[in-house]
Amino acid sequence: GAVVSQHPSRVICKSGTSVKIECRSLDFQATTMFWYRQFPKQSLMLMATSNEGSKATYEQGVEKDKFLINHASLTLSTLTVTSAHPEDSSFYICSAVSGGVYEQFFGPGTRLTVL
């Protein structure tokens, strides 16, 4: 089956620093990747849609200058949380799309804690 990895799985950083999260599709090419944020005991909240070679499309209320997304290749998308603050602490999950029926394959998630 399709495998998506995320790195790092956990990160703790100081307020004001930037953190980069990588999302890789390991055994397939993903023209589209999605970035989600999840708060405890809640569903996934879509942050942005990342298409290879083009600018990401951000959902309403998501600051594009705060959450920088780069999709440089068909197997890699990165999310950079810039000038992180404690309220950015969350579980960030990526997914990649393969196939015509829009099945998403999710990464294992990254737990970000901003001190």
Add this chain to the structure above:
Amino acid sequence: TQLLEQSPQFLSIQEGENLTVYCNSSSVFSSLQWYRQEPGEGPVLLVTVVTGGEVKKLKRLTFQFGDARKDSSLHITAAQPGDTGLYLCTGTASKLTFGTGTRLQVTL
């Protein structure tokens, strides 16, 4: 993004019981997926339904897509503790749509 309403939001049952989770919207979907997510992990795809009225079975799980492709249900027979998790439905309409989630807890 439009919202898929899932019900119930939370369900706590004992091992061996049956349950049904519902996923409803006013939009028509070209396809709909069900996922299960365990704490601290990413969601795992369970099934994709495409055709109105379609029924798919995955061991003790039965998935149905509504005739009008606006809703879906997930029925679990003889629930086990390993079924515990967050169940999410997502669908493709004009944009990807996400369910509000159903948190299932199965106890011994």
